[in-house]
Amino acid sequence: MILIINKMRLRNTAQRAALEQAFANFRFLFSAETLHKEVSRQHKKIGIATVYRFLNSLASERKIHIYSCNRQTLYSSSNTSHCHFICENCKAIRHIPLKKIDFLQEEIKDSICHFQIDVTGVCENCRKEKPLE
Numbered sequence: 001m002i003l004i005i006n007k008m009r010l011r012n013t014a015q016r017a018a019l020e021q022a023f024a025n026f027r028f029l030f031s032a033e034t035l036h037k038e039v040s041r042q043h044k045k046i047g048i049a050t051v052y053r054f055l056n057s058l059a060s061e062r063k064i065h066i067y068s069c070n071r072q073t074l075y076s077s078s079n080t081s082h083c084h085f086i087c088e089n090c091k092a093i094r095h096i097p098l099k100k101i102d103f104l105q106e107e108i109k110d111s112i113c114h115f116q117i118d119v120t121g122v123c124e125n126c127r128k129e130k131p132l133e
């Protein structure tokens, strides 16, 4: 019995180490599925629930940044900002590289972690089809 528990713990430790390594190596935003796929290459038996547990534990330690992108939850190890332009007409989502957000920092007195900004409007394609009066 004890042997089985030890074996399980050993496997969990190895999985955790693999998750931590994959997490540290991701340079861009990633989903739980992406992380799961990456770690599964070495640890075939790792379950998606383990991946979610890992992500939740990082969140409670405030070591991970969480974004909502096109109704999907994405994660990042660094506090990069993430901005969308969402067309209200065709619902298309475009990512905007926003470099200067200092003006927002001036407005917000609280301690800021990262930005996620959703800007809505009418995209260029839709404007061409149906010009504004």
Ligand SMILES: [Zn+2]
Binding pocket: 064, 065, 066, 079, 113, 114
């Ligand atoms: Zn953050």
Ligand SMILES: [Zn+2]
Binding pocket: 068, 069, 070, 082, 083, 084, 095
């Ligand atoms: Zn996005």
Ligand SMILES: [Zn+2]
Binding pocket: 087, 088, 089, 090, 091, 092, 122, 123, 124, 125, 126
């Ligand atoms: Zn559009």
